[in-house]
Amino acid sequence: MIPHRASFPEGFVFGAATAAYQIEGSSFGGAGPSHWDTFAATPGNVKHADSGAIACDHYHRWAEDLDLVKAAGFDAYRFSTSWSRVMPDGVTINPEGLDFYDRLVDGMAARGLRPFLTLYHWDLPAALSDKGGWRNRETCHRFGDFTEEVIRRIGDRVETVATINEPWCVAWLSHFLGAHAPGLRDIRAAARAMHHILLAHGVAIERLRALGQKNLGIVLNFDHASPASDRAEDLRAAAVQDAIFNRWFAQAIFQGSYPDLALEGLAPHLPPRWQSDLPLIGQKLDWLGVNYYTRHIHAAAPDTAWPATREVPGPLPKTQMGWEIYPEGLQGFLTRLERDYTKGLPLYVTENGMANDDHADIPDTVRESFIAGHFQAAQNAIAAGVNLRGFFYWSLLDNYEWAEGYEKRFGLVHVDYNTQVRTPKASWHALQRALARN
Template identity: 60%
Template sequence: MATSPNLTRAAFPKDFRFGAATAAYQVEGHSFGGAGTCHWDTFAATPGNVLRAEDGAIACDQYHRYEEDMDLLKAGNFDAYRFSTSWSRVMPEGRGPVNQEGLDYYDRLVDAILERGLEPHATIYHWELPSALSDLGGWTHPDIAQWFGDFAEIIDDKIGDRLASVATINEPWCVSYLSHMLGHHAPGLRNIRAAARSMHHVLKAHGEAITRLRARGRDNLGIVINFEHTQPASDAPEDIAAATRQDAINNRWFIEAVAKGQYPTEALEGLEAHLPNGWQDDMAAISQPIDWLGVNYYFRQLVAHDATETWPSTKPVQGHLATTQMGWEILPDGLYALLMRLKNDYVGDLPIMVTENGMAWDDHVRNGIVEDSERCAYIRDHMGAMQRAINDGANLTGFFYWSLLDNYEWAFGYERRFGMIHVDFETLKRTPKASYHMLKDLLARS
């Protein structure tokens, strides 16, 4: 459903925050500041994993250019910046000694955000696991929740008193299932036992961090979960059942654990045999109260039954909707449906922030300008879906566009551009796109 062309800041609640988001490995430049290697460095160095074998060594060099980027954010009339802290930058071995140079970077970054009148919103982990921990089994190791808790406390010691919000983990489905069952992200495994254990351990790590930060008096804690709008490819019973299984794995596993202290039956049918012994004992810590929920939403996914595969016997099907450069089907109504589902079935009036929403497109600078009308329409339509959800009772308190900058898009290298600011990856020159200027006008205060 298209939005009104007159959609403005005034159409949202007075204290609604508008921001943009990035992630450490995707923008900072991992070769700077004494960072240790992470599993994305080795995943990218393995032939066939990443387009052109590109990695995050330089990325957007935000490590040195963060003040320029925060100036652009302020000039765009935004309220907030969502960033992540790199575990392997702060603790090159994952445990033990702290790299003070790396930790001090986040101190400078938070100061720069605040100096411009912006809110800093931090995500403790966004996928760059130190190689030394990956060598020990990474997210499949039973002790990783404790290691993560230690890292969370180090970040809290340095910047915790100045953060508007803290998310423990970004997109636990990607950290676990996408990376350990489907093999598309680091560490690139295709193993159901590794998948099940990482799916549990990432949530256990979330619970451990919440426990420790809560003990320090923090009251701005949440988690960021990615959701797809899952639909059956047809009315056939087997396709409906396949879509239900995928919804249980991709969407319900993580929100039901956090909100209800349980895992969905349709997912346990295939995964329970591979979970660690005594996993039920961890559910109370996993489901302890949070202060807000982060929601990442991008697309609709049609799902069909695949009789040629073992459990979960699902396969994606391309539908008829327009797609982004990623091949993702664009459905703003899916975001509205998700926000209402979360309110009605899981979190009630708990504050929700749309922590990521955006689109990749094949953008080019021509005569100093980047015309991205498709992205402008995508943003307006999804903002309209957010506005409708607010009007229907969802306690939606913020929206962060993904992403502030074109950046390292994981297995797609530097080819897929999500930014509202174009980055020339040869010169690192920043060029605000038409979408940036649209949002600047939309967010202007009267």
């Protein structure tokens, strides 16, 4: 049974989350190509060579989708703006793109939904990717320009603003592991991206403050790093991965430094005078978004290059993504953030959810159980003193799941990609019951 709204603190925000490239349809509305379009067009990068060209056609069906958010009983909708839609070449304004987000935010207001804006959710304009993308320091300042244009247009109507979604995915997953656009496997590229994505956040926060924008934050993703054994080398392997995945971003933002365990491998490849950027990166925030899905188990791999670790399969039940279901990790990160970094700062769970091999007419009990377990973990964190203000399920809709194409389904609402028919799943109905105010 999913815990009821009444079992959370008064005013706790419940929402659903999406991302522009995953649902809008990049071929509509004058959007320019992003590096995800070109990554998907390269054989072998994305399952079935799927792209976000049509996705869920949210560009045209946004009103229907907002109706689903409202009907479920959610208070808020977390969405992102597409840089490639607003600035097709990364620089020049596309009025049609800004008009779309105008309509979208007005549509939320008309339904009593609170807009939680994320400025960047991974769709870098291809023209900027041509110039080095997140390896190039100049991209950070172009992101600042994009930030200003979006906020001048819709900033008066949004509840909160997040600069970046999941910088680990933007930098490490995409430039070191090569799993996401631009698909690089290069430690120098990764180190520069790891720093520049945080610098872009700092530039954006500075511009937002200058415009008088309120309620500013960033969305970080966290992955619980468990050692494969209690041997010293496996304990170190988990600590190194924790430093790369979790501590690099939180420590830079809240403590003004990078962890030594990560600098062991990355320091030789960071841009010159990177230390001088840390004050800009570490500007005061109004809240932090926490994305959490799973844990991974790490063992030492001494015969490989740094970080010299390898993943070990875990014993717990897994989602369609192969990720272990481990709600304890969410409680652990929320309490750890409160203790070590945020110290009373408002936190939101900005993404949590699971992929399943869903069809429109099958029971959805596994997802219901997943939500119940993670809601309980959130409640445990609140009871432990964490200033948790809200919880956003990922995702409202089945959508384009990046390198997995359309095969993996995270949605509360089933999408038939041939007809674009939306069908609420049993988990949507279960949440509707749990969020009912009577």
